[in-house]
Amino acid sequence: MISRFAKAFIAIVVALLLLSTISFLHPNSRAYLDPFSGELLGEDGMEKSLRKGQPPPPLAGVEGGVIMSKLGNATAKAALGRATWKLIHTMTLRYPENPTQDERDALSSYFHLLSRLYPCGECAHEFQQLLQKYPPQTSSRRSASLWLCSVHNHVNERLGKEIFDCAHLDDEYDCGCGDEPIGTSALPVNEAVEMMRGGR
Ligand SMILES: Cc1cc2nc3c(=O)[nH]c(=O)nc-3n(C[C@H](O)[C@H](O)[C@H](O)COP(=O)(O)OP(=O)(O)OC[C@H]3O[C@@H](n4cnc5c(N)ncnc54)[C@H](O)[C@@H]3O)c2cc1C
Numbered sequence: 001m002i003s004r005f006a007k008a009f010i011a012i013v014v015a016l017l018l019l020s021t022i023s024f025l026h027p028n029s030r031a032y033l034d035p036f037s038g039e040l041l042g043e044d045g046m047e048k049s050l051r052k053g054q055p056p057p058p059l060a061g062v063e064g065g066v067i068m069s070k071l072g073n074a075t076a077k078a079a080l081g082r083a084t085w086k087l088i089h090t091m092t093l094r095y096p097e098n099p100t101q102d103e104r105d106a107l108s109s110y111f112h113l114l115s116r117l118y119p120c121g122e123c124a125h126e127f128q129q130l131l132q133k134y135p136p137q138t139s140s141r142r143s144a145s146l147w148l149c150s151v152h153n154h155v156n157e158r159l160g161k162e163i164f165d166c167a168h169l170d171d172e173y174d175c176g177c178g179d180e181p182i183g184t185s186a187l188p189v190n191e192a193v194e195m196m197r198g199g200r
């Protein structure tokens with residue numbers, strides 16, 4: 001015969017087990033991990049995860065071929081390239097650290113539209129192929145800016161130019177906008193660069 005004390009002890013253990021099971025099924029936190037994407041979603045995570053199963057809302061004109069013709073003048077082509085790289089690197093370096101799904105869609109659409117409308121047709125054609133192979137990474141400022149740096153390096157490689165060290169993005173594109181440099185975020189830039197080289 002078990003003592004009254006042992007009975008009470010077992011009852012408490014069972015009650016604790018039940019409680020922990022319930023709190024496991026219903027996490028207290030408002031955030032949760034999306035089982036498909038592995039993303040941590042916020043309060044409106046449910047809505048987002050529902051949307052995930054469906055194709056993103058169609059945006060007219062984003063998909064399709066190159067619109068512009070060949071740009072014959074090499075001087076103009078180089079000047080256009082420098083100006084464009086300046087614009088888009090600065091854009092990814094000011095992009096939100098924690099973008100919403102809408103902001104992520106906007107950045108991805110922007111690059112796809114640029115690959116259609118870039119005023120040097122033969123460059124745009126190459127850019128379209130690069131986007132196919134390396135789709136825009138939009139999950140954070142860090143991933144977007146490092147993604148673009150590596151895409152630019154693919155163009156550099158093809159044109160026989162020097163490869164740029166992506167750990168120096170902050171120094172190169174200090175726009176004086178008063179933002180925190182990406183180097184101050186959790187993951188050291190060099191590690192993140194390695195991660196990108198590894199295919200992510
Ligand atoms: C999408 C796109 C496609 C292009 N395709 C072609 C093409 O097919 N044929 C062609 O002749 N030209 C192409 N160009 C232009 C070409 O990339 C150069 O811009 C141009 O040749 C001038 O080169 P540059 O040596 O002055 O340096 P750019 O490549 O213009 O770079 C400007 C500055 O950015 C910095 N930089 C260099 N690499 C990186 C990097 N990986 N990340 C961040 N910063 C960096 C350096 O400080 C560099 O001086 C393309 C440009 C763009 C934007």
Ligand SMILES: *[C@@H]1O[C@H](CO)[C@@H](O)[C@H](O)[C@H]1NC(C)=O
Binds near residue numbers: 073074075076079
């Ligand atoms: C080529 O472009 C440069 C710079 O845009 C311009 O100064 C030059 O006149 C152009 N050359 C021709 C042949 O159009």
